[in-house]
Amino acid sequence: MAELTCQQCREAAAELALDVLPGHERADALTHLEGCPACQDMVSALTVTADRLVDLVPAAQPPAGFEQRVIRALRPPAPHARRWWIPAAAGLVALAGAAGGWILGYSNGNGAPADVDTQATQTTQADERTVIYAPLTTAQQQIGNAYVYPGTPSWIYLSLDGGTASNTVHCEVVRRDGSAVPVGTFPVTHGHGSWGGPAPVDRNTLATARLTDGRGATVATAHFRSRSHPDHRHPQHPR
Amino acid sequence: MGSMPVRGARVGRMSDDMLLAGLGAGDAQAAVAFVRRFQPMVFGVALAVVSDRGLAEDIAQQAFERAWRHAGLYDPRRGSVRTWLTRIVHNLAVDAARVRRPAPIDPEDLLPLIAAMTDSPERRALASETSTQLRTALATLPAEQARAVVMAAVHGLTAREIADAEHVPVGTAKSRIRAAMTKLHAALPVPRADYG
Numbered sequence: 001m002a003e004l005t006c007q008q009c010r011e012a013a014a015e016l017a018l019d020v021l022p023g024h025e026r027a028d029a030l031t032h033l034e035g036c037p038a039c040q041d042m043v044s045a046l047t048v049t050a051d052r053l054v055d056l057v058p059a060a061q062p063p064a065g066f067e068q069r070v071i072r073a074l075r076p077p078a079p080h081a082r083r084w085w086i087p088a089a090a091g092l093v094a095l096a097g098a099a100g101g102w103i104l105g106y107s108n109g110n111g112a113p114a115d116v117d118t119q120a121t122q123t124t125q126a127d128e129r130t131v132i133y134a135p136l137t138t139a140q141q142q143i144g145n146a147y148v149y150p151g152t153p154s155w156i157y158l159s160l161d162g163g164t165a166s167n168t169v170h171c172e173v174v175r176r177d178g179s180a181v182p183v184g185t186f187p188v189t190h191g192h193g194s195w196g197g198p199a200p201v202d203r204n205t206l207a208t209a210r211l212t213d214g215r216g217a218t219v220a221t222a223h224f225r226s227r228s229h230p231d232h233r234h235p236q237h238p239r
Numbered sequence: 240m241g242s243m244p245v246r247g248a249r250v251g252r253m254s255d256d257m258l259l260a261g262l263g264a265g266d267a268q269a270a271v272a273f274v275r276r277f278q279p280m281v282f283g284v285a286l287a288v289v290s291d292r293g294l295a296e297d298i299a300q301q302a303f304e305r306a307w308r309h310a311g312l313y314d315p316r317r318g319s320v321r322t323w324l325t326r327i328v329h330n331l332a333v334d335a336a337r338v339r340r341p342a343p344i345d346p347e348d349l350l351p352l353i354a355a356m357t358d359s360p361e362r363r364a365l366a367s368e369t370s371t372q373l374r375t376a377l378a379t380l381p382a383e384q385a386r387a388v389v390m391a392a393v394h395g396l397t398a399r400e401i402a403d404a405e406h407v408p409v410g411t412a413k414s415r416i417r418a419a420m421t422k423l424h425a426a427l428p429v430p431r432a433d434y435g
Contacts, residue, residue: 011413011417013417014416014417014419014420014421015391015397015398015413015416015417017420018388018391018392018416018420019395020391020395020396020397020398020416021397022397022399045424046420046424048427049373049420049423049424049427050392050420051318051322051325051326052369052370052373052427053356053373053377053388053389053392053393053423054284054325054326054329054392054393055321055322055325055370056356056357056370056373056374056377057283057284057287057352057355057356057393058283058287058355058356059279059280059282059283060279060282060283060286060287061279061282062278062279062282062295062296062299063292063296066278066282066296066299066300067271067274067275067278069300070274070278070299070300070303070304071270071271071274073300073303073304074262074270074274074303074304074307133264145264145265145266147260147261147264149256149260155254155256155257157253157257157260157261157266157269159261159266159268159269161267194261194266194268194269196253196254196257196261
Protein backbone atom coordinates (compact mmCIF):
# COMPACT_ATOMS: atom_id res chain seq x y z
CA MET A 1 0.00 0.00 0.00
CA ALA A 2 1.19 3.52 -0.77
CA GLU A 3 2.15 5.63 2.20
CA LEU A 4 -0.73 7.47 3.84
CA THR A 5 -1.30 11.12 3.15
CA CYS A 6 -1.71 13.53 6.05
CA GLN A 7 -5.45 13.58 5.41
CA GLN A 8 -5.66 9.81 5.61
CA CYS A 9 -3.56 9.85 8.77
CA ARG A 10 -5.89 12.43 10.32
CA GLU A 11 -8.81 10.15 9.61
CA ALA A 12 -7.07 7.31 11.43
CA ALA A 13 -5.66 9.45 14.24
CA ALA A 14 -8.50 8.98 16.72
CA GLU A 15 -8.40 5.20 16.48
CA LEU A 16 -4.61 5.23 16.66
CA ALA A 17 -4.72 7.38 19.80
CA LEU A 18 -7.31 5.06 21.31
CA ASP A 19 -5.07 2.09 20.41
CA VAL A 20 -7.87 0.32 18.54
CA LEU A 21 -6.56 0.61 15.00
CA PRO A 22 -6.18 -2.85 13.39
CA GLY A 23 -2.70 -4.11 12.64
CA HIS A 24 -2.16 -3.18 9.01
CA GLU A 25 -3.87 0.20 9.34
CA ARG A 26 -1.81 0.87 12.44
CA ALA A 27 1.39 -0.03 10.63
CA ASP A 28 0.54 2.33 7.77
CA ALA A 29 -0.25 5.16 10.16
CA LEU A 30 2.93 4.64 12.16
CA THR A 31 4.98 4.65 8.97
CA HIS A 32 3.48 8.01 8.08
CA LEU A 33 4.08 9.37 11.56
CA GLU A 34 7.78 8.56 11.37
CA GLY A 35 8.21 11.30 8.82
CA CYS A 36 5.49 13.74 9.78
CA PRO A 37 5.98 15.77 12.96
CA ALA A 38 2.66 17.56 12.47
CA CYS A 39 0.70 14.32 12.50
CA GLN A 40 2.80 13.08 15.41
CA ASP A 41 1.74 16.14 17.42
CA MET A 42 -1.89 15.58 16.52
CA VAL A 43 -1.84 11.94 17.58
CA SER A 44 0.01 12.80 20.80
CA ALA A 45 -2.64 15.37 21.67
CA LEU A 46 -5.43 12.90 20.97
CA THR A 47 -3.67 10.31 23.10
CA VAL A 48 -3.87 12.69 26.04
CA THR A 49 -7.61 12.95 25.44
CA ALA A 50 -7.91 9.18 25.29
CA ASP A 51 -6.02 8.81 28.59
CA ARG A 52 -8.26 11.37 30.24
CA LEU A 53 -11.34 9.53 29.08
CA VAL A 54 -10.20 6.42 30.92
CA ASP A 55 -9.58 8.60 33.98
CA LEU A 56 -13.34 9.25 34.08
CA VAL A 57 -14.07 5.60 34.81
CA PRO A 58 -15.45 5.45 38.35
CA ALA A 59 -13.36 3.99 41.14
CA ALA A 60 -14.60 0.85 42.87
CA GLN A 61 -13.70 -0.76 46.16
CA PRO A 62 -11.96 -4.08 45.66
CA PRO A 63 -12.97 -7.13 47.69
CA ALA A 64 -11.90 -7.48 51.31
CA GLY A 65 -8.34 -8.72 51.63
CA PHE A 66 -7.26 -7.40 48.26
CA GLU A 67 -4.70 -5.01 49.72
CA GLN A 68 -3.07 -7.75 51.78
CA ARG A 69 -2.92 -10.10 48.80
CA VAL A 70 -1.24 -7.47 46.67
CA ILE A 71 1.30 -6.61 49.34
CA ARG A 72 2.14 -10.29 49.72
CA ALA A 73 2.63 -10.54 45.96
CA LEU A 74 5.12 -7.68 46.05
CA ARG A 75 7.44 -9.60 48.33
CA PRO A 76 10.41 -11.63 47.18
CA PRO A 77 10.30 -15.33 46.42
CA ALA A 78 11.04 -17.99 49.03
CA PRO A 79 14.68 -18.38 50.11
CA HIS A 80 15.23 -21.55 48.09
CA ALA A 81 14.20 -19.75 44.93
CA ARG A 82 16.32 -16.71 45.61
CA ARG A 83 19.54 -18.33 44.42
CA TRP A 84 18.42 -18.53 40.82
CA TRP A 85 16.19 -15.48 40.86
CA ILE A 86 18.87 -12.96 41.76
CA PRO A 87 21.15 -13.66 38.80
CA ALA A 88 18.13 -13.74 36.51
CA ALA A 89 17.01 -10.38 37.76
CA ALA A 90 20.52 -8.98 37.53
CA GLY A 91 20.40 -9.69 33.82
CA LEU A 92 17.33 -7.60 33.31
CA VAL A 93 18.06 -3.93 33.49
CA ALA A 94 14.63 -2.66 34.39
CA LEU A 95 13.76 -5.51 36.69
CA ALA A 96 17.03 -5.18 38.54
CA GLY A 97 16.43 -1.51 39.13
CA ALA A 98 12.86 -1.90 40.19
CA ALA A 99 13.04 -5.04 42.24
CA GLY A 100 16.50 -4.82 43.72
CA GLY A 101 15.33 -3.37 46.98
CA TRP A 102 13.00 -6.24 47.69
CA ILE A 103 15.48 -8.88 46.58
CA LEU A 104 18.40 -7.65 48.59
CA GLY A 105 16.29 -6.30 51.39
CA TYR A 106 15.09 -9.81 51.90
CA SER A 107 18.66 -11.06 51.99
CA ASN A 108 19.60 -8.85 54.89
CA GLY A 109 16.26 -9.05 56.56
CA ASN A 110 15.61 -5.35 57.08
CA GLY A 111 13.89 -4.35 53.88
CA ALA A 112 16.89 -2.40 52.68
CA PRO A 113 19.24 -3.06 49.79
CA ALA A 114 22.40 -4.66 51.17
CA ASP A 115 24.80 -4.20 48.29
CA VAL A 116 23.89 -1.65 45.72
CA ASP A 117 27.24 -1.83 43.98
CA THR A 118 26.49 -5.30 42.69
CA GLN A 119 22.85 -4.65 42.01
CA ALA A 120 22.22 -1.30 40.43
CA THR A 121 24.82 -1.45 37.69
CA GLN A 122 22.55 -0.19 34.97
CA THR A 123 23.18 3.08 33.21
CA THR A 124 20.83 5.50 31.56
CA GLN A 125 20.97 8.10 28.84
CA ALA A 126 18.73 10.43 30.77
CA ASP A 127 20.56 11.36 33.94
CA GLU A 128 18.13 14.07 34.82
CA ARG A 129 15.36 11.49 35.19
CA THR A 130 17.16 9.12 37.51
CA VAL A 131 16.54 8.62 41.16
CA ILE A 132 19.85 8.41 43.00
CA TYR A 133 20.15 5.87 45.75
CA ALA A 134 22.50 5.42 48.67
CA PRO A 135 22.22 3.23 51.76
CA LEU A 136 21.81 4.99 55.08
CA THR A 137 24.46 3.58 57.38
CA THR A 138 25.86 3.93 60.84
CA ALA A 139 29.51 3.13 61.49
CA GLN A 140 28.51 -0.51 61.89
CA GLN A 141 25.61 -1.31 59.61
CA GLN A 142 22.98 -0.22 57.16
CA ILE A 143 19.84 0.99 58.85
CA GLY A 144 17.89 2.52 56.00
CA ASN A 145 17.73 3.92 52.50
CA ALA A 146 17.99 7.33 50.90
CA TYR A 147 16.60 8.29 47.51
CA VAL A 148 17.13 11.61 45.79
CA TYR A 149 15.38 12.87 42.69
CA PRO A 150 17.43 15.72 41.22
CA GLY A 151 14.70 16.89 38.87
CA THR A 152 12.41 19.89 39.03
CA PRO A 153 11.30 20.05 41.74
CA SER A 154 13.97 17.99 43.42
CA TRP A 155 13.18 15.88 46.46
CA ILE A 156 14.57 13.40 48.92
CA TYR A 157 13.00 10.32 50.49
CA LEU A 158 14.45 8.54 53.52
CA SER A 159 13.43 5.39 55.29
CA LEU A 160 14.86 3.90 58.45
CA ASP A 161 14.24 0.30 59.30
CA GLY A 162 16.91 -0.70 61.75
CA GLY A 163 17.85 -0.25 65.35
CA THR A 164 15.59 0.25 68.34
CA ALA A 165 15.87 3.94 69.13
CA SER A 166 12.95 6.34 69.26
CA ASN A 167 13.92 9.85 68.46
CA THR A 168 13.34 12.87 66.31
CA VAL A 169 15.95 13.06 63.61
CA HIS A 170 17.00 15.98 61.48
CA CYS A 171 18.04 15.58 57.89
CA GLU A 172 20.48 17.79 56.06
CA VAL A 173 21.93 17.60 52.59
CA VAL A 174 25.68 18.14 52.42
CA ARG A 175 27.28 19.35 49.22
CA ARG A 176 30.73 18.49 47.96
CA ASP A 177 32.03 21.90 49.04
CA GLY A 178 31.04 21.05 52.62
CA SER A 179 28.04 23.33 52.85
CA ALA A 180 24.97 21.80 54.49
CA VAL A 181 21.27 22.58 54.00
CA PRO A 182 18.66 21.38 56.54
CA VAL A 183 15.76 19.80 54.67
CA GLY A 184 13.46 18.26 57.26
CA THR A 185 12.73 16.57 60.55
CA PHE A 186 10.86 13.35 61.20
CA PRO A 187 10.14 10.97 64.06
CA VAL A 188 11.71 7.55 64.42
CA THR A 189 9.88 4.99 66.51
CA HIS A 190 11.71 1.86 67.61
CA GLY A 191 14.11 2.30 64.74
CA HIS A 192 11.41 2.75 62.09
CA GLY A 193 10.48 5.92 60.28
CA SER A 194 10.34 7.54 56.90
CA TRP A 195 10.07 10.99 55.47
CA GLY A 196 10.18 12.73 52.16
CA GLY A 197 10.07 16.28 51.00
CA PRO A 198 11.49 18.95 48.75
CA ALA A 199 15.26 19.28 48.90
CA PRO A 200 17.64 21.51 46.95
CA VAL A 201 19.75 18.76 45.48
CA ASP A 202 21.91 18.88 42.39
CA ARG A 203 23.39 15.74 40.93
CA ASN A 204 26.75 17.39 40.41
CA THR A 205 27.17 18.77 43.91
CA LEU A 206 25.33 16.31 46.15
CA ALA A 207 27.66 14.44 48.49
CA THR A 208 25.81 13.20 51.55
CA ALA A 209 22.47 13.09 53.31
CA ARG A 210 23.08 13.17 57.05
CA LEU A 211 20.68 12.41 59.87
CA THR A 212 21.38 13.86 63.29
CA ASP A 213 19.65 13.66 66.66
CA GLY A 214 18.52 16.60 68.75
CA ARG A 215 22.01 17.11 70.12
CA GLY A 216 23.62 17.22 66.72
CA ALA A 217 25.15 13.75 66.90
CA THR A 218 25.18 11.85 63.63
CA VAL A 219 22.61 9.04 63.51
CA ALA A 220 23.30 7.84 59.98
CA THR A 221 24.68 9.03 56.69
CA ALA A 222 24.10 8.23 53.04
CA HIS A 223 27.07 8.88 50.80
CA PHE A 224 26.16 9.53 47.19
CA ARG A 225 28.75 8.78 44.59
CA SER A 226 29.94 11.36 42.16
CA ARG A 227 28.51 11.57 38.65
CA SER A 228 31.36 9.49 37.28
CA HIS A 229 30.11 6.49 39.28
CA PRO A 230 26.76 5.44 37.86
CA ASP A 231 26.32 2.48 40.16
CA HIS A 232 23.97 4.13 42.60
CA ARG A 233 21.34 5.25 40.16
CA HIS A 234 17.83 3.95 39.76
CA PRO A 235 17.03 4.76 36.14
CA GLN A 236 13.73 5.95 34.76
CA HIS A 237 13.60 4.86 31.17
CA PRO A 238 11.24 6.33 28.59
CA ARG A 239 8.15 4.25 28.15
CA MET B 240 5.76 15.75 39.24
CA GLY B 241 2.74 15.50 41.45
CA SER B 242 2.05 17.78 44.32
CA MET B 243 4.86 17.84 46.84
CA PRO B 244 4.29 16.47 50.32
CA VAL B 245 4.03 18.48 53.47
CA ARG B 246 7.27 18.49 55.41
CA GLY B 247 7.20 15.88 58.07
CA ALA B 248 4.35 14.11 56.38
CA ARG B 249 3.86 10.41 56.92
CA VAL B 250 4.24 8.03 54.02
CA GLY B 251 0.53 8.04 53.29
CA ARG B 252 0.63 11.76 52.60
CA MET B 253 3.60 11.72 50.26
CA SER B 254 3.34 12.65 46.61
CA ASP B 255 2.50 9.96 44.07
CA ASP B 256 5.98 10.21 42.59
CA MET B 257 7.66 9.58 45.90
CA LEU B 258 5.48 6.63 46.71
CA LEU B 259 6.28 5.10 43.33
CA ALA B 260 9.99 5.65 43.92
CA GLY B 261 9.67 3.97 47.30
CA LEU B 262 7.66 1.10 45.83
CA GLY B 263 10.18 0.48 43.09
CA ALA B 264 13.07 0.69 45.53
CA GLY B 265 11.54 -1.87 47.83
CA ASP B 266 10.30 0.29 50.67
CA ALA B 267 7.57 -1.68 52.43
CA GLN B 268 5.76 1.34 53.88
CA ALA B 269 5.70 3.08 50.53
CA ALA B 270 4.34 -0.08 48.90
CA VAL B 271 1.45 -0.28 51.34
CA ALA B 272 0.66 3.40 50.92
CA PHE B 273 0.86 3.15 47.14
CA VAL B 274 -1.53 0.21 46.98
CA ARG B 275 -3.90 1.82 49.47
CA ARG B 276 -3.99 5.07 47.52
CA PHE B 277 -4.59 3.61 44.07
CA GLN B 278 -6.51 0.40 44.60
CA PRO B 279 -10.00 1.90 44.07
CA MET B 280 -8.91 3.45 40.77
CA VAL B 281 -7.07 0.35 39.59
CA PHE B 282 -9.87 -2.01 40.52
CA GLY B 283 -12.48 0.36 39.07
CA VAL B 284 -10.81 0.46 35.66
CA ALA B 285 -10.35 -3.29 35.58
CA LEU B 286 -13.96 -3.89 36.61
CA ALA B 287 -15.32 -1.45 34.02
CA VAL B 288 -13.49 -3.26 31.24
CA VAL B 289 -14.05 -6.91 32.16
CA SER B 290 -17.32 -6.70 34.16
CA ASP B 291 -16.25 -9.58 36.40
CA ARG B 292 -15.14 -8.88 39.97
CA GLY B 293 -12.94 -11.96 40.26
CA LEU B 294 -11.13 -11.32 37.03
CA ALA B 295 -10.91 -7.61 37.81
CA GLU B 296 -9.24 -8.46 41.11
CA ASP B 297 -6.64 -10.61 39.35
CA ILE B 298 -5.99 -7.88 36.80
CA ALA B 299 -5.68 -5.20 39.47
CA GLN B 300 -3.15 -7.31 41.34
CA GLN B 301 -1.17 -7.85 38.13
CA ALA B 302 -1.19 -4.11 37.56
CA PHE B 303 0.38 -3.40 40.94
CA GLU B 304 2.98 -6.12 40.39
CA ARG B 305 3.83 -4.61 37.03
CA ALA B 306 4.08 -1.13 38.55
CA TRP B 307 6.43 -2.50 41.20
CA ARG B 308 8.66 -4.26 38.69
CA HIS B 309 8.75 -1.37 36.26
CA ALA B 310 8.68 1.64 38.57
CA GLY B 311 12.02 2.60 37.11
CA LEU B 312 10.42 3.07 33.71
CA TYR B 313 8.16 5.85 34.92
CA ASP B 314 9.00 9.19 33.34
CA PRO B 315 7.31 12.11 35.11
CA ARG B 316 7.63 14.27 32.01
CA ARG B 317 5.23 12.01 30.14
CA GLY B 318 2.37 12.09 32.57
CA SER B 319 1.34 11.61 36.15
CA VAL B 320 1.81 8.45 38.16
CA ARG B 321 -1.97 8.04 38.13
CA THR B 322 -2.09 8.16 34.33
CA TRP B 323 0.86 5.76 34.07
CA LEU B 324 -0.79 3.29 36.42
CA THR B 325 -4.14 3.69 34.67
CA ARG B 326 -2.50 2.77 31.36
CA ILE B 327 -0.99 -0.33 32.92
CA VAL B 328 -4.25 -1.66 34.34
CA HIS B 329 -6.25 -0.62 31.31
CA ASN B 330 -3.93 -2.44 28.91
CA LEU B 331 -4.03 -5.56 31.06
CA ALA B 332 -7.81 -5.45 31.29
CA VAL B 333 -8.36 -4.88 27.58
CA ASP B 334 -6.03 -7.76 26.76
CA ALA B 335 -7.92 -10.03 29.15
CA ALA B 336 -11.28 -8.94 27.77
CA ARG B 337 -10.19 -9.57 24.19
CA VAL B 338 -9.24 -13.12 25.07
CA ARG B 339 -12.38 -14.07 26.94
CA ARG B 340 -15.12 -11.84 25.51
CA PRO B 341 -17.97 -14.29 24.89
CA ALA B 342 -20.16 -12.03 22.77
CA PRO B 343 -20.27 -8.52 21.37
CA ILE B 344 -21.04 -5.85 23.92
CA ASP B 345 -24.66 -4.81 24.00
CA PRO B 346 -24.67 -1.03 23.57
CA GLU B 347 -27.46 -0.81 26.14
CA ASP B 348 -25.09 -2.28 28.73
CA LEU B 349 -22.88 0.79 28.35
CA LEU B 350 -25.47 3.19 29.68
CA PRO B 351 -24.59 2.81 33.39
CA LEU B 352 -20.90 3.30 32.65
CA ILE B 353 -21.50 6.34 30.49
CA ALA B 354 -23.78 7.75 33.17
CA ALA B 355 -21.06 7.24 35.79
CA MET B 356 -18.46 8.86 33.56
CA THR B 357 -20.62 11.89 32.84
CA ASP B 358 -22.55 12.60 36.00
CA SER B 359 -21.14 11.69 39.35
CA PRO B 360 -21.54 14.47 41.91
CA GLU B 361 -19.06 13.12 44.44
CA ARG B 362 -16.42 12.76 41.74
CA ARG B 363 -17.19 16.20 40.36
CA ALA B 364 -16.54 17.70 43.76
CA LEU B 365 -12.99 16.40 43.69
CA ALA B 366 -12.35 16.54 39.98
CA SER B 367 -9.96 18.81 38.19
CA GLU B 368 -11.25 21.42 35.82
CA THR B 369 -10.04 19.31 32.92
CA SER B 370 -11.97 16.27 34.08
CA THR B 371 -15.10 18.32 34.57
CA GLN B 372 -14.85 19.77 31.08
CA LEU B 373 -14.27 16.38 29.55
CA ARG B 374 -17.16 14.91 31.53
CA THR B 375 -19.44 17.68 30.30
CA ALA B 376 -18.29 17.24 26.72
CA LEU B 377 -18.93 13.49 26.89
CA ALA B 378 -22.39 14.13 28.29
CA THR B 379 -23.28 16.41 25.41
CA LEU B 380 -22.20 14.03 22.65
CA PRO B 381 -24.92 12.37 20.58
CA ALA B 382 -25.65 9.03 22.24
CA GLU B 383 -24.27 6.96 19.39
CA GLN B 384 -20.99 8.90 19.44
CA ALA B 385 -20.69 8.58 23.22
CA ARG B 386 -21.22 4.82 22.99
CA ALA B 387 -18.68 4.51 20.20
CA VAL B 388 -15.96 6.43 21.97
CA VAL B 389 -16.54 4.66 25.30
CA MET B 390 -16.49 1.26 23.61
CA ALA B 391 -13.19 2.19 22.00
CA ALA B 392 -11.56 4.08 24.87
CA VAL B 393 -12.66 1.93 27.80
CA HIS B 394 -13.36 -1.49 26.29
CA GLY B 395 -10.71 -1.34 23.58
CA LEU B 396 -13.12 -2.29 20.81
CA THR B 397 -12.10 -1.72 17.21
CA ALA B 398 -14.33 0.12 14.76
CA ARG B 399 -15.35 -3.22 13.25
CA GLU B 400 -16.35 -4.59 16.66
CA ILE B 401 -18.30 -1.44 17.37
CA ALA B 402 -19.98 -1.69 13.98
CA ASP B 403 -21.01 -5.28 14.77
CA ALA B 404 -22.38 -4.28 18.16
CA GLU B 405 -24.30 -1.33 16.78
CA HIS B 406 -25.35 -3.04 13.52
CA VAL B 407 -23.93 -0.23 11.39
CA PRO B 408 -21.30 -0.14 8.63
CA VAL B 409 -17.65 0.03 9.70
CA GLY B 410 -17.33 3.44 8.08
CA THR B 411 -20.12 4.74 10.27
CA ALA B 412 -18.43 3.42 13.41
CA LYS B 413 -15.17 5.07 12.38
CA SER B 414 -16.95 8.35 11.74
CA ARG B 415 -18.60 8.22 15.17
CA ILE B 416 -15.28 7.58 16.91
CA ARG B 417 -13.59 10.37 15.00
CA ALA B 418 -16.37 12.86 15.56
CA ALA B 419 -16.52 12.09 19.27
CA MET B 420 -12.77 12.41 19.76
CA THR B 421 -12.74 15.68 17.82
CA LYS B 422 -15.36 17.17 20.12
CA LEU B 423 -13.82 15.83 23.32
CA HIS B 424 -10.38 17.03 22.35
CA ALA B 425 -11.71 20.46 21.48
CA ALA B 426 -13.27 20.70 24.94
CA LEU B 427 -9.97 20.30 26.75
CA PRO B 428 -8.11 23.42 27.86
CA VAL B 429 -4.77 22.44 26.37
CA PRO B 430 -2.87 23.57 23.29
CA ARG B 431 -4.31 21.63 20.42
CA ALA B 432 -2.95 20.54 17.09
CA ASP B 433 -5.13 21.26 14.11
CA TYR B 434 -6.80 18.11 12.94
CA GLY B 435 -10.10 16.93 11.66
